[in-house]
Amino acid sequence: MTGLLSVEEREGAVVFKVRVQPRASRNExxxxxxxxxxxRIAAPPVEGQANEACCAFLARLLGVPRGKVAVVGGHTSRTKLVRVEGVTAQQVLSLLGRA
Incomplete structure (x- = not known):
């Protein structure tokens, strides 16, 4: 499926949805x-490991410290709401060019 990524800027951060496939062969x-x-995240969906790996991977992709990325919704779902501080909506949208 393809679609238009929905990214909102809120209070100095961006909020967007992420669909996670845990237990992948590598993070990508x-x-x-x-x-x-x-x-795609290599970590299993056990005890928050996939959420942590998702945040760490997004922090690396966006060039922000790990502490600036948080899952704010959908903690036990494959579709999560993520908040990233210190980036713009345009920076998140530019990730699609790398996919």
């Missing part, structure tokens, strides 16, 4: 899934 950006950024 995989395009979009509906209005969400699609990620």
């Amino acid at each position: 950006l995989a395009g979009t899934y509906g209005d969400a950024l699609r990620l």
Whole structure:
């Protein structure tokens, strides 16, 4: 599925949806899934490991410290709402060019 990524700027941060596929062979950006950024994450969905790996991977992609990335919704779902401080919506949208 492909779609238009929905990214909102709120209070000095951006908020967007991420669709996570846990237990992948490696961490990678995989395009979009509906209005969400699609990620393949190697970590299993156990005890928050996939959420942590997702945040660390996004922090590396966006060039921000790990502490600036947080899952704010969908903690136990494959579709998560992520908040990233210190970046613009345009920087997040530019990730699609790398997918």
